[in-house]
Amino acid sequence: MQITFWGVRGSYPVPGAATVRYGGQTSCVETSTASGDTLIVDAGTGMRALGNKLFREAPAPEHYHVLLSHVHWDHIQGLPFFSPAYIPGTKISVYALLTAADELHQVIGGITRHEFFPMPLEAVPAQFEFHQVEPGVELDIGGFHVTPIALNHPFGSVGYRIDGDGSSWAYVSDTAPFTEVLHKQHFLSGPEPLSADDRVALAAMRDALVRRLAGVDTAVYDTHFLPDEYARFPHYGHSTPDQAIEICLEAGVRRLVLYHHAPTHSDEQMDRIAAEYLARGAIHNIEVLTSFEGMTLEVGPEAT
């Protein structure tokens, strides 16, 4: 199995001289099996370049499968700019955590409403199909076996464990750690006191994540914040590399990939983060890589 990163940034796209090397586009990852089955995870602005590549390779109708972690703008904004959607006969299956596939249709259709985009979803030549996922309810898509995992993010988010070709990787973004804040369905202007039930819910979510990640070769993890940034914004729904390392060590993950970089982190800062956490990971015998736009990774055999 292979993973290619098309957008590694969180929140919003950041053009400019400071992001040339790591890239400025938002969340989008492509994964493929040796036999050519492909999955797209998240539809952030990185999806535009991915679409252009797919279109160049095969300007013919195909069936694409897009797993969404959640539907915040930075994870869906690329969809209207995915050029294969404009080829008649193309089929796009979208999977997401929402109360109903119908609601997902409304939400995705909502970003191409007349006031936001010149062509509404209904007028796009591709045929869209919407599927609801539920944490823990596994599904097979082509040669992939996919397990959705509940994450801790405002209004909910899911990660995915993806098994294929006898190996596995996981997409764990967006998520806060499972300590100070339990994200629910309301706006947080700051951390709220945790009830006993909240603590139980957080522990259960953390346990389920660790269990699902057990033995995964590679985990791509939301590490938006550095520790001092997290301390100021613990209620924003994102983690630090330290928190990701802790979870991955517990689950026995072989390799951690830092992902969903803060838009304010320049290339120079990313270089420092990459070097620091590579070294810190080495101490614990876990490989820590930092994702950049265009990076391709081979996912190795199941770790033992």
Place this chain on the structure above:
Amino acid sequence: MKIRFWGVRGSFAMSGREFLRYGGNTTSVELVTDAGKRLLIDLGTGATELAKELMTGEFCKGQGALPILLSHTHLDHIQGLPFFSPFFIKGNQIRILGAAPLSGISLEATLQNQLSPHYSPLNGLENLAAGVKIETIIPGTTVTLPGFEVLTGAVPHGSMWTTAYRITADGKTVTFLSDVEYPAIDEPIPAALVLAHEADLLIHDAMYADDDYERSKGWGHSPARAGVVVAERAGAKKLALFHHNPDATDDMIDAVVERTAARSAVPVIAAAEGNYLDI
């Protein structure tokens, strides 16, 4: 009056080496009067860069005031709103002025929808600590803002209308005419000519190189040549090509400017992210 382009790109923010000289951020333009009054047009990703600068001054203390004119609510013109940090400091007085996007859909409802809980953890305009005053403009009317006089007008943009602005301050005039496609390139609508009349700077949609326009007709954008026609007929003193195609690299924009300038009686530049320019 001074102007600074914080975002000049159309449709989609482009990162990478090929877009460094003109810039990859989507639409956002700042105007500042000699007395320091400020006005922003559009909240594309460029606005997030301006926000960083504003937060080094009075906006960080909740003492800033800023009126923002929206040309329309297509995503590339509002995608910076949830990340415009002055909204997060209580006390800042921020106004957003624009026309209703479509009949029956208000500007406020549209921006609320952008911040709906599905799409944004902000979960609604009411959670912006600074608050925001949303004011609906009737295109064709004049709006007076501190330091600026603004004449507004509706111009056609594919299946919708955008609002164009003629902004006057310190005896100088800047006309903002982006996201516009006239029924025929050589026949700009009268409103465009009125708004651009003897403007010191005309900022005009130039999404397409002239040769690419034929196959892109109907999407609501102009070829570079359209701005020249408006500038020449309206007697504008300078033309800034704007809303660059996301696929247009720096070298491609250079070539468009060269070809366009060669056939224009009015001096032509391409809008670029960067420093303040005197009008």
